[in-house]
Amino acid sequence: MKKLEIVKNGVLTQNPTFRLVLGTCPTLAITTTAMNGIAMGGAVIFVLLCSNMMVSLLRNVIPDKVRIPAYVLIIATFVTVVEMVMRKYMYSLYQSLGLFLPLIVVNCIILARADAFASVNKIFDSAIDGVSMGLGFTLSITTIGIIREFFGSGSFFGMEITPLVNSGITMTIFILPAGGFLVYGFMMALINYLVGRKDKKNSKSSEEKEIEIAEVNE
Amino acid sequence: MSYLFLIIGAIFVNNFVLSQFLGICPFIGVSKKTDTALGMGLAVTFVMGLASVFTYMINKYVLVPLGLDAFLQTIAFILIIAGLVQSVEIVIKKVSPALYSALGVYLPLITTNCAVLGVALLNITKSYNLLQSFLNGVFSGVGFTLAILLLAGIRERLRDSDIPEHFQGFPITLIAASIMSMAFGAFSGMFGI
Numbered sequence: 001m002k003k004l005e006i007v008k009n010g011v012l013t014q015n016p017t018f019r020l021v022l023g024t025c026p027t028l029a030i031t032t033t034a035m036n037g038i039a040m041g042g043a044v045i046f047v048l049l050c051s052n053m054m055v056s057l058l059r060n061v062i063p064d065k066v067r068i069p070a071y072v073l074i075i076a077t078f079v080t081v082v083e084m085v086m087r088k089y090m091y092s093l094y095q096s097l098g099l100f101l102p103l104i105v106v107n108c109i110i111l112a113r114a115d116a117f118a119s120v121n122k123i124f125d126s127a128i129d130g131v132s133m134g135l136g137f138t139l140s141i142t143t144i145g146i147i148r149e150f151f152g153s154g155s156f157f158g159m160e161i162t163p164l165v166n167s168g169i170t171m172t173i174f175i176l177p178a179g180g181f182l183v184y185g186f187m188m189a190l191i192n193y194l195v196g197r198k199d200k201k202n203s204k205s206s207e208e209k210e211i212e213i214a215e216v217n218e
Numbered sequence: 219m220s221y222l223f224l225i226i227g228a229i230f231v232n233n234f235v236l237s238q239f240l241g242i243c244p245f246i247g248v249s250k251k252t253d254t255a256l257g258m259g260l261a262v263t264f265v266m267g268l269a270s271v272f273t274y275m276i277n278k279y280v281l282v283p284l285g286l287d288a289f290l291q292t293i294a295f296i297l298i299i300a301g302l303v304q305s306v307e308i309v310i311k312k313v314s315p316a317l318y319s320a321l322g323v324y325l326p327l328i329t330t331n332c333a334v335l336g337v338a339l340l341n342i343t344k345s346y347n348l349l350q351s352f353l354n355g356v357f358s359g360v361g362f363t364l365a366i367l368l369l370a371g372i373r374e375r376l377r378d379s380d381i382p383e384h385f386q387g388f389p390i391t392l393i394a395a396s397i398m399s400m401a402f403g404a405f406s407g408m409f410g411i
Contacts, residue, residue, distance in 0.1 A: 021388055024246060025332050029239035069300050072329070076293040084289060102292040102339055106332040108243055177237050178399040185385075185392030192384040 003128055010132030016109045017140035018191045023109040026100050027141050028180040034157050037145030039093045041138025043082045043101065045131060048110055050078045052130035055118040062119075071114045072105065079104045109137060147183050148174045224350060228357035231408055234333050235365040236399040241333030245366050246391055248324070255370035259363025261324040263356060265306065266337050269299050270355025273338035274348055287342075295338045300329045333362055365402075369395060 016022045023044075030036045054074050055062075062070045083101050086094040094101065104110070113133055118126040149155055152174030154164035164170060173179045234240045241262070248258045273295050281287040281294060307325045310318045328334060337358050341351040372394045381390050 021246065024242040025239050028242060072296055072300060073293065076296050080289055080292055099336060099339055103332045103336060105292055105296050106330045106335050108330055111330055176403060177239065178396045178403060181392045181396030181399055185389045185396060188392065189384045189389035192389065196384060
């Protein structure tokens with residue numbers, strides 16, 4: 001597979017958040033501010049990169065029957081590294097991500113990429129795949145974070161937008177759990193609309209579409 | 219009395235899915251039909267109860283005395299959960315084939331359900347004792363079952379509704395979940411939990 005194609009695949013065509021619908025828990029939970037989105041994304045990129053490379057290196061050593069526990073162990077090791085580094089050097093972010101930092105272990109994106117990509121590809125391709133999938137995830141959750149922070153607390157990356165706050169039109173619902181589900185649902189509908197319009201332009205064969213839908217449903 | 223509050227808190231006030239965002243993947247993925255949703259919910263409740271007890275014991279009697287709890291907690295817990303799910307599967311298959319055919323397909327999925335690891339870690343952060351951990355595990359599972367069952371009911375009705383093309387599938391499910399979450403938001407702050 002071409003390198004560029006892997007990047008495009010991770011960031012756009014198979015965007016983990018909007019197209020594959022993986023890793024939904026952190027997507028909804030920590031996106032109350034845009035900064036949280038970037039921090040979470042950064043942690044996921046690091047873990048994805050390391051675990052994909054490690055799995056790819058060990059792909060001929062790990063027996064097929066115990067591959068899932070082996071992958072989980074590799075992922076858990078790198079998550080612990082991230083956790084310890086963040087606790088030492090970025091304590092406020094460590095606190096705001098809270099429980100969801102150790103829960104990267106069970107983020108389905110990472111296990112899915114280890115199983116579907118890294119276990120059958122060379123180390124360099126796996127590294128590119130890890131970074132681009134992580135980048136796709138980071139972009140999506142940061143966007144959701146920007147929207148929720150803007151409408152919910154009237155700020156942009158922590159900078160208060162004074163006229164918005166003073167006029168009192170900020171809507172607390174956006175930073176409550178309900179707002180997370182709502183923004184995610186509407187964003188996904190928007191993306192479906194954009195993808196649908198592009199498909200019509202390219203007059204894509206219905207067969208390809210069906211494959212895509214099947215992938216999304218998985 | 220505090221145990222009663224813990225139970226109500228775990229089911230309604232701090233509902234795992236709708237207010238803490240744990241276990242969203244199965245919540246969205248396995249909620250197309252009410253009977254599969256119920257199966258998933260029961261399997262999760264069972265594993266969460268067991269996992270709470272086992273992780274509590276391992277943490278208290280192995281990790282803390284050896285001073286390993288700061289950096290081996292996540293790794294140890296996920297291994298316990300994976301092992302537990304595997305053994306539960308084997309035991310149920312042998313002891314009760316009927317139960318296995320009902321829950322069997324959901325069991326492997328539970329290892330990567332963040333609700334299970336989440337409850338294990340939350341029990342430690344909130345420094346619950348053994349009984350509290352067990353109750354928190356089981357009744358958080360009940361809360362999960364309630365949420366997934368309600369969503370499955372809504373989705374069964376949605377199937378026959380006229381939904382705009384781009385909202386079909388996941389988007390409308392998420393919006394339905396949002397309205398459910400608003401309803402559960404009414405419980406927040408109740409009993410000072």
